[in-house]
Amino acid sequence: MHTAQHMLRTGRRGSLHEFAMAYADLRASVPKLGLAWSLASHDVISRYRGSILGPFWITLSMAFMVLGIGFLYSELQHISLQETMPFVALGIVFWGMISLVIIEGCETFVHASGMLSQTSLPMFTFVWRTLLRNLVTLLHHLIIIVAVLIWFGYWRTMNLPLAIAGLVLTLLNVSWISLAVAISSARFRDIPQIVTSVMQFSMFMTPVFWKPDFHSPMMTLVLIYNPFFHMLDSIRGPLLGAQPALQTYVVLIAMAVIGWAVTFSLFALTRRRIVHYL
Amino acid sequence: MKAPPVSITVKDLTLRFPVYGVDAKSLKKHLARVAIGGRLSNSHHGSAEVTAISGLSMTLKAGDRLGLIGHNGSGKTTLLRALSGAYEPDEGQIEVKGRIAPLLDLSLGIDPSATGLENIRLRGRIAGLTTREIDAKMDEIGRFTGLGPFLAMPLKTYSAGMAARLAFAVATAVDADVLLMDEWIAVGDADFQKIAHQRLLSLVERAGILVLASHDMDLIRLYCNKVMRMEGGVASPVTSIKDLDQLLAQA
Numbered sequence: 465m466h467t468a469q470h471m472l473r474t475g476r477r478g479s480l481h482e483f484a485m486a487y488a489d490l491r492a493s494v495p496k497l498g499l500a501w502s503l504a505s506h507d508v509i510s511r512y513r514g515s516i517l518g519p520f521w522i523t524l525s526m527a528f529m530v531l532g533i534g535f536l537y538s539e540l541q542h543i544s545l546q547e548t549m550p551f552v553a554l555g556i557v558f559w560g561m562i563s564l565v566i567i568e569g570c571e572t573f574v575h576a577s578g579m580l581s582q583t584s585l586p587m588f589t590f591v592w593r594t595l596l597r598n599l600v601t602l603l604h605h606l607i608i609i610v611a612v613l614i615w616f617g618y619w620r621t622m623n624l625p626l627a628i629a630g631l632v633l634t635l636l637n638v639s640w641i642s643l644a645v646a647i648s649s650a651r652f653r654d655i656p657q658i659v660t661s662v663m664q665f666s667m668f669m670t671p672v673f674w675k676p677d678f679h680s681p682m683m684t685l686v687l688i689y690n691p692f693f694h695m696l697d698s699i700r701g702p703l704l705g706a707q708p709a710l711q712t713y714v715v716l717i718a719m720a721v722i723g724w725a726v727t728f729s730l731f732a733l734t735r736r737r738i739v740h741y742l
Numbered sequence: 743m744k745a746p747p748v749s750i751t752v753k754d755l756t757l758r759f760p761v762y763g764v765d766a767k768s769l770k771k772h773l774a775r776v777a778i779g780g781r782l783s784n785s786h787h788g789s790a791e792v793t794a795i796s797g798l799s800m801t802l803k804a805g806d807r808l809g810l811i812g813h814n815g816s817g818k819t820t821l822l823r824a825l826s827g828a829y830e831p832d833e834g835q836i837e838v839k840g841r842i843a844p845l846l847d848l849s850l851g852i853d854p855s856a857t858g859l860e861n862i863r864l865r866g867r868i869a870g871l872t873t874r875e876i877d878a879k880m881d882e883i884g885r886f887t888g889l890g891p892f893l894a895m896p897l898k899t900y901s902a903g904m905a906a907r908l909a910f911a912v913a914t915a916v917d918a919d920v921l922l923m924d925e926w927i928a929v930g931d932a933d934f935q936k937i938a939h940q941r942l943l944s945l946v947e948r949a950g951i952l953v954l955a956s957h958d959m960d961l962i963r964l965y966c967n968k969v970m971r972m973e974g975g976v977a978s979p980v981t982s983i984k985d986l987d988q989l990l991a992q993a
Binding site: 469472475476498499502503506509510513578579580582583584651652654655658735736740 | 756759760762768769770823824826827828829830831832833834835836837838839840841842844846847849850851853855856860863864867868870872873
């Protein structure tokens, strides 16, 4: 079912044509953003159907986690709450968004198999669906962020435009990772498990709870080569009134460009097959 | 308003299906195979290619009602899915002018935990209707289902027949130029079947082209004016419905 008035599907005509078709899919997904939004908001609504708090349940449990870990780390590391609490709060909320876009990316095409196998909807529609769904959830968690920033007074020193720029750069990166795992999970059913493990491991390797420390060379290596550190730092840094290193932006931009180029090529080459994988 | 020309043109369509066995879906086994070298494993790749359609050509224009006949696995559904735009041809070309409505699976996009009204909206959105268009059709769809106050209740509380009514009502609420159907959809009790039949007929009349895959020859005779027989992915030429007996005799 489609409103398109004209549909043309052709056999393989060389790689260049495959890229053109992949680009056509991407372009056709733009007018379908409304549909992606409807699907995403329906996902959120149906996931929490019948519960009173709805998606705020996750917000609530996050808030408790923030309180617990905030107090604990401030005691353990002898750092003031003023410093720990906002750091942990922003860390947990944005890490949640980053990791869920990637983990739920595994299901992007698998869950859409019904629609993919009998409509001409652009495949990118479902990538946006995953992304938008997690942005809706993030909007709910903004309560925590606003509360913390106001309570601890960071709203006076924060650099909001820079934080939003960081969020955009982060989204540009998680979206290609999400697409990459979506394609590979459709093909190989082991991928979701691997992705979940990798994300869990990354949570501990990324300064979500703990403060990054550049004094030890080993630690510096772990941080510099961790893309998630740069993502998190580009959003959290400016909100806490710190300027992220220039290196962070270089890494994020380079990673977005290279990541999208590689993933888009993968998409172009596997696009015809994805529906058969499912 | 002049209606745009409606047509389906298929040229030398060949569709191959990679069939991925359970083995082929496991990454570990895939990697193990790479590790032991490809020579031994070439024959046991776990994925085989099945040619679902080979060298199919046909042209349909407005007013054509094509009946697809053939045994199970002869490629009828695959052809319908290719016409819907879901399956990409491996060779050849498919060109469809006009809005396509595939009624291949009534349960598409139906969420059992959502209410009837929500399901109408969701399904309508998937069908390409805007929110405004759905609002405009809502009353008509709701009335047609005959579910009244039940529309505000979750679909999972419906009986199978009620759910089928709802799915049918939404799926047929579209304005389409090209209608693709895998078996004539017959749902509900005797009363509902009668009005469902009326609705489907008017949908077919409004649509420029109907492609109906069915095993029911009486149905094909009733609705179609052209017929095509598929066997093992190879299609006969599109012929007039008058030659149906002849076509069946060849089987």
